[in-house]
Amino acid sequence: xxxxxxxxxxxxxxxxxxxxxxxxxxxxxxxxxxxxxxxxxxxxxxxxxxxxxxxxxxxxxxxxxxxxxxxxxxxxxxxxxxxxxxxxxxxxxxxxxxxxxxxxxxxxxxxxxxxxxxxxxxxxxxxxxxxxxxxxxxxxxxxxxxxxxxxxxxxxxxxxxxxxxxxxxxxxxxxxxxxxxxxxxxxxxxxxxxxxxxxxxxxxxxxxxxxxxxxxxxxxxxxxxxxxxxxxxxxxxxxxxxxxxxxxxxxxxxxxxxxxxxxxxxxxx
Amino acid sequence: xxxxxxxxxxxxxxxxxxxxxxxxxxxxxxxxxxxxxxxxxxxxxxxxxxxxxxxxxxxxxxxxxxxxxxxxxxxxxxxxxxxxxxxxxxxxxxxxxxxxxxxxxxxxxxxxxxxxxxxxxxxxxxxxxxxxxxxxxxxxxxxxxxxxxxxxxxxxxxxxxxxxxxxxxxxxxxxxxxxxxxxxxxxxxxxxxxxxxxxxxxxxxxxxxxxxxxxxxxxxxxxxxxxxxxxxxxxxxxxxxxxxxxxxxxxxxxxxxxxxxxxxxxxxxxxxxxxxxxxxxxxxxxxxxxxxxxxxxxxxxxxxxxxxxxx
Numbered sequence: 001x002x003x004x005x006x007x008x009x010x011x012x013x014x015x016x017x018x019x020x021x022x023x024x025x026x027x028x029x030x031x032x033x034x035x036x037x038x039x040x041x042x043x044x045x046x047x048x049x050x051x052x053x054x055x056x057x058x059x060x061x062x063x064x065x066x067x068x069x070x071x072x073x074x075x076x077x078x079x080x081x082x083x084x085x086x087x088x089x090x091x092x093x094x095x096x097x098x099x100x101x102x103x104x105x106x107x108x109x110x111x112x113x114x115x116x117x118x119x120x121x122x123x124x125x126x127x128x129x130x131x132x133x134x135x136x137x138x139x140x141x142x143x144x145x146x147x148x149x150x151x152x153x154x155x156x157x158x159x160x161x162x163x164x165x166x167x168x169x170x171x172x173x174x175x176x177x178x179x180x181x182x183x184x185x186x187x188x189x190x191x192x193x194x195x196x197x198x199x200x201x202x203x204x205x206x207x208x209x210x211x212x213x214x215x216x217x218x219x220x221x222x223x224x225x226x227x228x229x230x231x232x233x234x235x236x237x238x239x240x241x242x243x244x245x246x247x248x249x250x251x252x253x254x255x256x257x258x259x260x261x262x263x264x265x266x267x268x269x
Numbered sequence: 270x271x272x273x274x275x276x277x278x279x280x281x282x283x284x285x286x287x288x289x290x291x292x293x294x295x296x297x298x299x300x301x302x303x304x305x306x307x308x309x310x311x312x313x314x315x316x317x318x319x320x321x322x323x324x325x326x327x328x329x330x331x332x333x334x335x336x337x338x339x340x341x342x343x344x345x346x347x348x349x350x351x352x353x354x355x356x357x358x359x360x361x362x363x364x365x366x367x368x369x370x371x372x373x374x375x376x377x378x379x380x381x382x383x384x385x386x387x388x389x390x391x392x393x394x395x396x397x398x399x400x401x402x403x404x405x406x407x408x409x410x411x412x413x414x415x416x417x418x419x420x421x422x423x424x425x426x427x428x429x430x431x432x433x434x435x436x437x438x439x440x441x442x443x444x445x446x447x448x449x450x451x452x453x454x455x456x457x458x459x460x461x462x463x464x465x466x467x468x469x470x471x472x473x474x475x476x477x478x479x480x481x482x483x484x485x486x487x488x489x490x491x492x493x494x495x496x497x498x499x500x501x502x503x504x505x506x507x508x509x510x511x512x513x514x515x516x517x518x519x520x521x522x523x524x525x526x527x528x529x530x531x532x533x534x535x536x537x538x539x540x541x542x543x544x545x546x547x548x549x550x551x552x553x554x555x556x557x558x559x560x561x562x563x564x565x566x567x568x569x570x571x572x573x574x575x576x577x578x579x580x
Contacts, residue, residue: 117514
């Protein structure tokens with residue numbers, strides 16, 4: 001938990017040069033995207049027309065599938081977070097509290113999806129989804145079952161690092177010996193302490209789902225990313241404007257949640 | 270799956286496992302058993318959406334169109350076209366992993382002394398998270414806008430410096446064109462996975478080194494680098510795995526051609542005629558898994574070494 005304060009750090013000059021050079025290199029593609037969206041067709045020059053079109057929502061009926069796809073992605077993100085909260089988190093708390101012998105196994109299972117490329121998973125998911133479609137219909141939300149798997153490593157890491165920082169056994173024993181029932185212990189003692197980890201898990205899951213392309217594309221479902229590819233064939237400028245907006249949204253969300261999470265830890269410790 | 274079968278089934282549902290006042294030592298077996306049932310939903314989910322699809326993916330490599338067992342598809346992995354796909358995938362992943370790891374480690378080193386709750390750290394954390402996760406399609410757009418035929422940098426170089434980056438043909442949509450976009454998502458991932466290792470260096474070690482007369486260079490050479498080495502190699506392997514399994518960027522950037530394995534899987538999945546064997550997707554998936562198993566085994570071994578210093 002050390003902040004690294006005591007480790008010999010590079011000089012201010014070295015630090016600034018590294019950050020500036022890498023920062024500029026990483027800014028170039030983003031700047032190029034912005035420049036691209038401002039271009040004015042064949043006559044040259046720049047204007048804001050495409051941004052105005054997108055921001056005023058004045059895209060016309062041709063882009064209706066895009067709105068649908070954004071809705072799909074948001075719904076998928078919500079259901080995926082629900083899968084994480086309902087299936088993963090209770091299991092992790094249970095294993096931490098009552099079944100410590102399963103910890104290694106749980107960790108192994110949760111980190112496994114890192115080593116199974118999504119494209120490999122798709123090969124096997126196709127037949128599974130033909131059954132899923134018969135049971136639940138072919139609604140796009142069913143993809144969240146697959147997304148729950150691909151976010152598993154990230155969600156697990158986020159929640160587990162929070163669990164490790166807590167003395168769950170002592171907290172629970174204290175709550176129980178003061179007369180709290182199990183539900184009360186979980187809702188009023190454990191969950192508030194796990195807030196940071198749960199928030200991080202939820203956010204990283206949302207980021208992964210909004211950026212997911214492989215599974216949706218190969219199972220022929222519409223989400224934000226597959227729709228962006230379709231739009232880009234029609235009007236690459238609008239696609240890039242939307243991509244920039246999505247990047248910005250994700251960045252701001254992550255920044256806000258990072259700040260909130262940090263603010264809480266400092267007060268608590 | 271195995272977790273729920275090890276223990277004896279309990280009669281009571283999970284909510285009734287621990288009535289008020291019952292403590293663990295009193296009835297350990299019974300509550301254990303009941304608690305184990307609590308992991309059943311998760312185990313079932315994993316079985317259905319992780320174990321089963323992976324099993325099917327691997328199994329389809331061993332059956333022919335009629336469903337009979339065959340090794341022909343596996344033998345197809347020896348096809349020069351497939352082998353060159355694996356070669357390109359491995360070379361691309363290895364190269365971008367090394368470049369990404371070095372750059373990412375450098376950035377981590379530059380920000381390790383920044384206040385953890387400071388704005389700089391927040392911005393870099395958030396940017397790393399977004400750029401590492403949000404690759405794929407948008408990344409392809411970014412690089413088309415940058416070094417595409419009419420990209421900003423392409424045009425600038427041509428008009429200002431007279432350099433035509435595509436003088437030898439348009440390479441952006443072939444495998445060399447994947448290098449820059451891959452590095453772009455590898456560096457942020459390296460920052461995410463390597464920074465915690467860098468932060469786990471204990472200030473006491475620096476103090477001890479300084480007390481014994483060591484310089485900053487001594488600290489890094491004798492303590493920092495030896496301690497961080499396994500973490501660095503582990504992160505490098507993770508980056509390799511990340512690039513090796515990446516599909517979306519390549520898919521959005523190259524609409525035809527199957528230079529890397531994930532694109533060959535796409536071709537095998539979406540077109541049955543192209544390679545002549547439907548189940549080649551399964552065989553290719555098996556090949557990818559084999560590479561990943563090797564990489565992740567090495568990763569686990571290095572992680573265990575690295576953990577020695579984390580306690």
